[in-house]
Amino acid sequence: MSLPHAILTALLEKPSSGLELTRRFDRSIGYFWSATHQQIYRELGRLEVAGLIRALPSEVPVRGQKKQYEVLPDGSAELARWVDESQDPKPQRDALLLRIRAAAVVGPRGLGGELRRHLGLHREQLRTYEAIEAKDFPPGRDGDQDRLRRLVLRGGIALETFWLSWLEEALAEVEDMEGPEAGARGDAGPSVGA
Numbered sequence: 001m002s003l004p005h006a007i008l009t010a011l012l013e014k015p016s017s018g019l020e021l022t023r024r025f026d027r028s029i030g031y032f033w034s035a036t037h038q039q040i041y042r043e044l045g046r047l048e049v050a051g052l053i054r055a056l057p058s059e060v061p062v063r064g065q066k067k068q069y070e071v072l073p074d075g076s077a078e079l080a081r082w083v084d085e086s087q088d089p090k091p092q093r094d095a096l097l098l099r100i101r102a103a104a105v106v107g108p109r110g111l112g113g114e115l116r117r118h119l120g121l122h123r124e125q126l127r128t129y130e131a132i133e134a135k136d137f138p139p140g141r142d143g144d145q146d147r148l149r150r151l152v153l154r155g156g157i158a159l160e161t162f163w164l165s166w167l168e169e170a171l172a173e174v175e176d177m178e179g180p181e182a183g184a185r186g187d188a189g190p191s192v193g194a
Contacts, residue, residue, distance in 0.1 A: 003043050004052075006033045008071055008079045011053060017066035018044055031129075031156055044069060052078055100170065108174050115171040122167060126160035129153060 006029050010021055021044070022037045035043075047053045052075035055067040071079075096118060103111050137150045 002033060003035050004047055005079055005082045007043055008075050011069055011071045015068050015070040017068050019066055108177050112174045112178055115167055115174060119167045122160050122163040129157045
């Protein structure tokens with residue numbers, strides 16, 4: 001149920017067309033709540049039918065013209081209601097963690113390369129977040145909206161920092177297993193969570 005709320009949030013920040021909204025998702029909200037362009041357009045239609053948003057009237061109707069959407073009072077009320085409700089954390093689902101668990105059964109061959117690739121991806125994502133923080137949150141930007149937006153960004157930075165630390169530990173373990181004595185040992189080690 002969160003995609004409609006992500007769209008309401010983005011439209012309350014700035015009325016947008018579907019195309020502008022998908023671009024904004026790619027640059028901000030998409031870092032922590034991803035959606036395809038098709039999902040966004042489909043949800044815009046649902047929100048409009050539900051009376052939570054509306055297409056802004058066009059001065060000159062032109063076939064194929066981009067609709068600009070804005071949030072209606074019922075949409076603002078729905079977003080406020082959603083912010084106030086409680087929600088439990090979602091269970092972690094990560095294919096890399098499952099692959100490592102599978103490697104405990106079939107062996108870690110090739111896993112080191114994948115861990116190195118993920119390490120590079122997380123380093124790049126951390127650099128991106130740090131660049132956004134430096135650009136968008138200079139000293140003195142401390143209004144409530146900025147503080148809350150920065151808090152989300154700091155959460156992303158903390159997650160990337162965690163992944164870098166954990167991936168370095170995992171890579172060291174896997175490289176140790178892939179060493180010359182790993183084949184002689186013939187053991188996959190203890191079973192995680194078994």
